[in-house]
Amino acid sequence: MSTKDMLRVLVVDDMSTSRGLIIQALEWMGVATIDHCADGQTALQKLSASPVHMVISDYNMPGMDGLQLLEVLRKHESFSRIGFILITGTTDPEIVDRGTQLGMNNFLKKPFSPTALRACIERVVGPL
Amino acid sequence: MTFAVSDEFRDSFFEECCELLEAMQDGFSLMIDGRENVETIHTVFRAVHSIKGGAGAFDLNELVAFAHRFETVLDQLRSGKVRPTSELYLLFQQCGDHLSDLVSAARNGTDGNSETEALLLQRLQAATQIDLVPSTAAQTSDDDAGFVPLALEIAPLTAPAADTQHGWRITFNAASELFTSGNEPLPLIRALERFGPVKITADLSSVPSLDRLDPMVCCMHWTIDVETSETEDVILEVFEFVMDCAVVEIQPLTGADLSTIATPPKDAGSTGPDAGQQAPIALDDRDIAPSAPPIAATTAGGSASQTIRVDFEKVDKLINLVGELVIKEAALSQKIGQQQVAHDNAVLLELEGLKHLASEIQESVMAIRAQPVKPLFQRMARTIRDAAASTGKTVRLVMEGEGTEIDKTVLERLVDPLTHMVRNSVDHGLETQEDRIAAGKSPEGMIQLTAAHRSGRVVIEITDDGAGINRDRVRQVAEEKGLIAPDDHLTPPEIDALLFLPGFSSKQEVSELSGRGVGLDVVRSEIEALGGRMSVSSEAGFGSTFTISLPLTLAVQEGMVVDIAGQTMVVPIGAIKETLYATSATTHSIGLGEKMLSIRGCLMPVVDLGVKFGFRAEASDLRDRVLLVVETTANKQCALVVDALHDQRQVVIKSLETNYCKIEGIAAATILGDGRIALIVDPEGIARRATDFSPASALMAQTAHSEGGALETI
Numbered sequence: 001m002s003t004k005d006m007l008r009v010l011v012v013d014d015m016s017t018s019r020g021l022i023i024q025a026l027e028w029m030g031v032a033t034i035d036h037c038a039d040g041q042t043a044l045q046k047l048s049a050s051p052v053h054m055v056i057s058d059y060n061m062p063g064m065d066g067l068q069l070l071e072v073l074r075k076h077e078s079f080s081r082i083g084f085i086l087i088t089g090t091t092d093p094e095i096v097d098r099g100t101q102l103g104m105n106n107f108l109k110k111p112f113s114p115t116a117l118r119a120c121i122e123r124v125v126g127p128l
Numbered sequence: 129m130t131f132a133v134s135d136e137f138r139d140s141f142f143e144e145c146c147e148l149l150e151a152m153q154d155g156f157s158l159m160i161d162g163r164e165n166v167e168t169i170h171t172v173f174r175a176v177h178s179i180k181g182g183a184g185a186f187d188l189n190e191l192v193a194f195a196h197r198f199e200t201v202l203d204q205l206r207s208g209k210v211r212p213t214s215e216l217y218l219l220f221q222q223c224g225d226h227l228s229d230l231v232s233a234a235r236n237g238t239d240g241n242s243e244t245e246a247l248l249l250q251r252l253q254a255a256t257q258i259d260l261v262p263s264t265a266a267q268t269s270d271d272d273a274g275f276v277p278l279a280l281e282i283a284p285l286t287a288p289a290a291d292t293q294h295g296w297r298i299t300f301n302a303a304s305e306l307f308t309s310g311n312e313p314l315p316l317i318r319a320l321e322r323f324g325p326v327k328i329t330a331d332l333s334s335v336p337s338l339d340r341l342d343p344m345v346c347c348m349h350w351t352i353d354v355e356t357s358e359t360e361d362v363i364l365e366v367f368e369f370v371m372d373c374a375v376v377e378i379q380p381l382t383g384a385d386l387s388t389i390a391t392p393p394k395d396a397g398s399t400g401p402d403a404g405q406q407a408p409i410a411l412d413d414r415d416i417a418p419s420a421p422p423i424a425a426t427t428a429g430g431s432a433s434q435t436i437r438v439d440f441e442k443v444d445k446l447i448n449l450v451g452e453l454v455i456k457e458a459a460l461s462q463k464i465g466q467q468q469v470a471h472d473n474a475v476l477l478e479l480e481g482l483k484h485l486a487s488e489i490q491e492s493v494m495a496i497r498a499q500p501v502k503p504l505f506q507r508m509a510r511t512i513r514d515a516a517a518s519t520g521k522t523v524r525l526v527m528e529g530e531g532t533e534i535d536k537t538v539l540e541r542l543v544d545p546l547t548h549m550v551r552n553s554v555d556h557g558l559e560t561q562e563d564r565i566a567a568g569k570s571p572e573g574m575i576q577l578t579a580a581h582r583s584g585r586v587v588i589e590i591t592d593d594g595a596g597i598n599r600d601r602v603r604q605v606a607e608e609k610g611l612i613a614p615d616d617h618l619t620p621p622e623i624d625a626l627l628f629l630p631g632f633s634s635k636q637e638v639s640e641l642s643g644r645g646v647g648l649d650v651v652r653s654e655i656e657a658l659g660g661r662m663s664v665s666s667e668a669g670f671g672s673t674f675t676i677s678l679p680l681t682l683a684v685q686e687g688m689v690v691d692i693a694g695q696t697m698v699v700p701i702g703a704i705k706e707t708l709y710a711t712s713a714t715t716h717s718i719g720l721g722e723k724m725l726s727i728r729g730c731l732m733p734v735v736d737l738g739v740k741f742g743f744r745a746e747a748s749d750l751r752d753r754v755l756l757v758v759e760t761t762a763n764k765q766c767a768l769v770v771d772a773l774h775d776q777r778q779v780v781i782k783s784l785e786t787n788y789c790k791i792e793g794i795a796a797a798t799i800l801g802d803g804r805i806a807l808i809v810d811p812e813g814i815a816r817r818a819t820d821f822s823p824a825s826a827l828m829a830q831t832a833h834s835e836g837g838a839l840e841t842i
Contacts, residue, residue: 015148015178017141021185024137049357060177062170089181089199096275106277111184111192123277 004030004128008050011036012043012057012069013087018110022056022087025114029121029128040064044072047079054083054105054125059095067095070102083124087112140437141182145231146503148175152224153506159217172220173202179227188234194245195230197260198223201252210256219255223248225510295324295355295381296363302374306346309373313350319366323356353381440536443496450486450493451684451780457486458777458801487778490684498533498680501579501588504542505530508550512575515554521561522572523554532579534586538658538678542588545651549590549674550575552648557592557672567669569593585702586680591673597666599623606632624664625764628652656812659685659700659795661760687779687798687808690754690770693743696806698779698798699756699768703811706757707773710734710750725755725767732757733818736769740793740814758811766815777801779808 009031013019019036026034035050037043039061047055055073059066066086073079086099086107099107105124108117122128155172158164180195202220204210226248230240253260298320302313320326331349335341354363360378367376461479469475505527516523534542558564558573565571576591599620606612606626618626626632630649655662659679666672679685679702687698708714708727715734716724723734734755738744755767779798784791784807795810 014174015144015182017137017144017182018178018185020137020140021182045357045359060174060181062174089177100275100278103278105279107275110181111187120277124279 002128003125005032007031007054007125007128008033008052009035010043010046010052010055012038012040012055012061012066014038014058014061018058018087022117025117026056028114029118031128040066040069040072043069044079047073047082051078052082054085054121056085056087056121059086059088067098067102067104070099070104074103085120085124138186141186142231142235143437144182145179148179149224149228149231150503150506151175152227153221153509156217156221156224157509159212160214160221169202169206173199173206176202176227179231183234186234190240191227191230191234194240194249195227197249197252198227200260201256201258204256204258210258213255216255219248219251221513223252225513228510295353296360297379297381298350298352298354298363298367299377300350300352300367300374301376302346302349302370304345304347306370306373307344311370311373313346313348316366316370317350317352320352320354320363323354323358323363325355327353355381438496443493447493447497450490454486454490454684454778455780455799455801457482459803462801490778494535494680494684495533497536499536499539500531500533501539501586502530504539504546505577505579507543508546508577511547511550512554515551519555519560521554521558523558524572524574526574526576527578528576529579532581532586534579534678535680538586541654541658542676542678545654545676546588546590548648548651550577553590553592553594553672553674557594559595563595567595581680582677586678588676588678589673590676591671593671596668596670596672597624597627597664599668602626621665624666627664628662661812684778684780685808686776688756688776689774689800689806690756691772691774692741692770693738695741695743696774696800696804697737697770698806698808699758699770699811700795700808701776703758704756705759705765708755708757710753710755710769712751715750723750725757727757730765732765732767734767734769735814735818737809737814738769738771756811758815760812760815760819764815764819766811766818768809768811768814779806781808 009026011019011022011026011034013022013036016038019038023034023036033052035046035052037046040057040063043055043057055069057066057069064072066088070084070086073082073084083105084103086095086104087110088095088107089110091109096107106120108120112120118128152172152175155164155168155175158168159172176195176199180192180199183191183195201210205212205216210216226240226244229244233240249260252258300313300316302311306313317326317328329351331351334347334349336347356363363378364376367374370376461483464475464479509525509527512523512525553575554573558575559567559569561571564573574593576589578587578589578591580587602623603612603618603626606623606629607614609632611626611629611632612618627648630647632647632649652662655676655678661677663675663677664672665675686701688701688704690697690699706727710725714726716726718724723736724731725734726732734750736746736750736753739746750769753769753771754773755769757765757767759765779800781796782798784794784797787797791807793810793814794807795813796808798806798808800806
């Protein structure tokens with residue numbers, strides 16, 4: 001059984017188009033289980049109910065932004081080891097720095113190709 | 129295997145863009161009005177940012193490039209590096225307009241206006257001192273800012289600790305009258321089982337001994353533990369209907385509590401040995417304890433949102449079918465009525481239920497098509513801004529009742545007439561700044577768009593605070609164009625109504641904006657084609673108000689079923705102002721067999737529909753005939769003669785034009801309860817012709833010449 005057959009991913013993005021695109025790309029990669037939601041709060045609820053290996057989250061969201069979500073995850077014992085990939089529209093060094101400090105596993109700049117997303121994930125979990 | 133973004137996504141992206149653009153424009157309006165708060169700028173920024181992000185995924189580079197620069201400026205504003213001024217906000221609004229244009233262009237596969245863009249960018253740069261030279265936007269770069277992906281050497285994922293699992297303890301203390309109020313606790317508990325494993329404890333301490341037990345009194349209380357990820361609100365919704373006869377308390381469950389609730393068996397997944405070695409994060413399915421059913425792979429990011437997108441044709445089909453259902457229901461009613469069943473017959477009761485249901489379905493289906501006028505108004509805001517810019521006037525737009533809902537088709541077909549109207553208001557209605565100042569008014573003109581529901585119709589008003597209609601000028605133009613005779617005596621409302629006559633255009637020189645050979649008459653006929661009516665009121669020096677009154681839907685109409693020379697026809701109720709019997713005291717003959725009705729000192733032409741439609745020769749005696757007083761949008765009245773009134777009912781409108789051809793005086797057709805086809809009268813059209821041609825009307829002479837032959841039918 002390869003990595004992708006087991007991989008469980010939660011996609012968090014407030015814009016349904018972006019969310020849909022990420023999901024479509026993940027499906028194309030053959031990722032086994034993909035869940036999604038539109039904000040950080042719901043993400044936390046979902047994570048409590050059904051754990052995942054990795055969260056792929058947008059940075060810019062109303063309410064809790066991507067890094068705030070990461071911060072909550074890292075503080076929480078049972079979530080702290082979940083992989084986290086941040087999707088961001090800018091490569092603002094400040095955001096990357098904060099992400100690094102919080103322990104994000106990787107980040108990807110928008111817009112991106114499905115191949116770029118795949119590479120980004122593989123740099124964290126190894127070949128899919 | 130290649131990856132292709134589906135068209136479905138493209139469409140959904142553009143629809144999402146519309147929502148984002150709407151939010152953005154709302155934000156700018158708030159800023160301009162000084163009503164913004166901390167969230168406003170963030171909302172605007174996010175909207176532009178999200179458009180950029182989405183556009184990038186579809187390779188819409190032109191859109192990305194502009195959105196990126198716009199976003200850069202907004203970001204600087206957000207972080208306080210740029211000082212907000214009202215000029216800057218206005219500039220933002222224009223940039224927002226340009227962004228909307230780019231989105232439309234991208235959707236249609238065309239290019240945006242690069243001159244506008246260059247100008248806007250120049251002004252943005254000048255206003256903010258931010259360098260907006262062709263930029264980093266296009267580079268989607270692999271620039272990773274020196275970030276090294278974090279290959280965490282961590283232990284395999286474990287199940288979340290029990291205390292993080294969500295669960296709720298609900299104490300359900302029912303009042304003693306729970307049963308008599310028609311509630312039953314079991315379905316409620318069953319409903320909770322949907323959310324996850326449930327443990328129920330019944331408190332029987334208040335249950336009396338059997339001899340004193342009243343089975344109608346509820347004396348039990350329950351404690352229900354449910355293991356679920358649902359939110360408190362969702363759980364409480366189950367109890368929504370018993371809230372007034374029970375005390376329901378809800379508390380989060382602790383891990384210890386949860387452990388007592390039976391957990392579903394664990395999945396026996398197999399370990400991937402390869403994965404475990406290669407992956408920095410070890411992936412082992414067995415280590416993830418599914419506390420809930422496995423999450424299904426979902427498509428197309430839909431389920432999280434509160435709306436679904438449905439093909440418009442499907443809704444139309446549904447509406448048609450519901451129309452048929454209503455007709456069938458009416459037919460059934462009629463058949464049963466003819467059987468002379470007893471009034472307390474159970475069939476009648478059931479039929480009443482069916483009737484109720486059918487009309488509720490109809491309303492709900494109509495509601496699917498209804499959409500708020502807000503996007504339409506926002507579009508007008510844009511039109512007004514553009515018109516203001518090109519005329520050099522400053523205009524403040526006030527919108528009211530944007531939430532008013534109206535049929536989608538009506539809404540779409542309103543775009544053109546309304547665009548024309550607001551342009552007209554800016555161009556002709558509002559004075560120049562100098563004139564306004566001279567008249568002691570604020571140099572800034574005001575245009576107000578209002579929408580409201582009024583007695584089963586939607587009323588849209590376009591009000592300006594300009595100089596009002598120049599009636600002398602209107603009169604003069606109408607005389608010059610031969611629309612009226614120099615000695616015609618016209619009241620002010622009659623003069624205003626001249627604006628709607630074909631071929632009338634008062635502005636001497638053709639204006640760049642509204643003077644495109646399209647007059648208000650075209651606007652009026654477009655509105656009338658929608659079943660609407662249009663009128664104007666005006667006060668010299670204070671401005672004008674154009675009022676458009678529209679039906680809520682195009683599909684059904686409230687109609688009066690009438691008998692005309694043995695023919696069953698339908699007159700739209702909305703048009704009927706008054707119904708009365710003709711008497712010799714109120715009807716007078718004038719001229720060649722023409723008749724007039726006089727009520728409360730008001731004279732109006734009488735049109736015998738039987739004659740009008742060629743069912744009979746002129747009736748000599750009007751006695752005992754029914755007169756329906758109808759009013760045109762130009763506030764002219766006319767009395768229609770019918771033989772009898774039958775019934776008032778909802779009729780489903782079937783277009784005559786698409787099925788046959790247009791007939792003068794007939795608006796559409798419908799199918800009656802007994803399956804017969806009945807024609808729907810067009811009272812507006814008939815009345816307009818009658819009042820235009822009647823000797824009592826001051827307007828008749830000239831128009832009669834221009835439209836000639838219809839005269840003999842009256």
